[in-house]
Amino acid sequence: MAKKNLSKRKGQSKSVPRKNNLAKELSNPYSSGGGGVNFETRVQTSFVVLMLTGGCVPSLATDPITKIKLQAKANGYNTDDFVVFTKNTQTGSVSRLLAQVKHTITISESDTTFAEVIHQAWSDFRDPKKFLPKKDNFALVTGPISAKDIDNTRTILEWARHTEDASEFIRNVELAYFSNVAKRQKLKAFRKQLKRANKGVEIEDGELHEFLKCFHLLGFDLDVKAGVSLALLHSLISQCAEDNANSIWSQLLYEIQSFNQNAGTISRDSISMPLVEAFARKKVAVIPDEFSKPRVDEKTLKEIKNPHVVASAGLAGKWDEKNPNDQAILEMLTGQKFQDLIQKMRENL
Known part of the structure; x- marks a missing residue:
């Protein structure tokens, strides 16, 4: 006589779970x-x-x-x-x-x-x-x-x-x-x-x-x-x-x-x-102390003679005393003859 459940095997469970069609499937999490x-x-x-x-x-x-x-x-x-x-x-x-x-x-x-x-x-x-x-x-x-x-x-x-x-x-x-x-x-x-x-x-x-x-x-x-x-x-x-x-x-x-x-x-x-x-609120830029302090103190500034001449000569930057072109530019900037300018510059040293 044949066994009623031919599909059953040793160690096999009696019922096979079916997929629930209503179960929510995984989807893209994003x-x-x-x-x-x-x-x-x-x-x-x-x-x-x-x-x-x-x-x-x-x-x-x-x-x-x-x-x-x-x-x-x-x-x-x-x-x-x-x-x-x-x-x-x-x-x-x-x-x-x-x-x-x-x-x-x-x-x-x-x-x-x-x-x-x-x-x-x-x-x-x-x-x-x-x-x-x-x-x-x-x-x-x-x-x-x-x-x-x-x-x-x-x-x-x-x-x-x-x-x-x-x-x-x-x-x-x-x-x-x-x-x-x-x-x-x-x-x-x-x-x-x-x-x-x-x-x-x-x-x-x-x-x-x-x-x-x-x-x-x-x-x-x-x-x-x-x-x-x-x-x-x-x-x-x-x-x-x-x-x-x-x-x-x-x-x-x-x-x-x-x-x-x-x-x-x-x-x-x-x-x-x-x-x-x-x-x-904006960042405020602060000048470092070593740059914010004047390089020449006020007492020294007061002692400078002919400040206009000194400032005008400073506009020329680096110049050569023996160069005629530099001499002409300095005379034009300061309104002084070159030799007089040199003398006044030396008075401030």
Whole structure:
């Protein structure tokens, strides 16, 4: 008679646990832990540090930052992570940097995140109330992306900014040994995504060229605690507060989180006063004692005869008594004949 459970073997348990379909599977801890939001806030805070320390905005002129709008879609922008405003102190001209923050992205024809970025940027690019190509720029701010994306995308963007017109730009990208297949693929990705953003209508080479001239790819390593970006930001803060740069950064980061979730506008007037005062404290340079003390005491200064002559002769620096040219220069500086000048100088020795 056959055994009822032929599948049972010695040492085998009677029941085999089944996989629970409702059980939560492991996922990327950076994503599940809010890493993307944290990265965005840190990038926004880094631009606030630039504003408070008088720093410059990447890809814009060296004008000071006046304000930063977070989650700018409420203000009519499609490029909504933040918009930085700068103002020229002499002309009053205002420039804007419209920024999208994506921790990771692929510059390709099929990447949906890249498609979203280009769609939003193109919508603003076509609206003169939101974007002026001669003054404003776009920034795609990223964390770690592939070297292929960085090298080839940045190169064609720089070529766009340094070529005379669209025909020269397209020719350079298509040249066999000047360019390469990877760069041509990146340009094709921009074309494809811009066509989608333009409701399926192919854009002209001139428009493509003008758009790429305004588009910048910026890399920040603020997704790691010991990155270069954070070290530079701490160094900037330290120029205002020597001992507690990390504490000020943490306080500022916490405040910007509140601004971000409320789609706020950041300026010197809207940031809490203690933080503004922290950045207002500048280091005072002190002249070392050995250089601040006069080399000649006041009594000796009073005893110097003909101080005007001595001072004028000192303007000539080192000179040769036997050189006729030096004699002529000294006579011109002091208004004295050379022999009389020498005599008066000797009276002060």
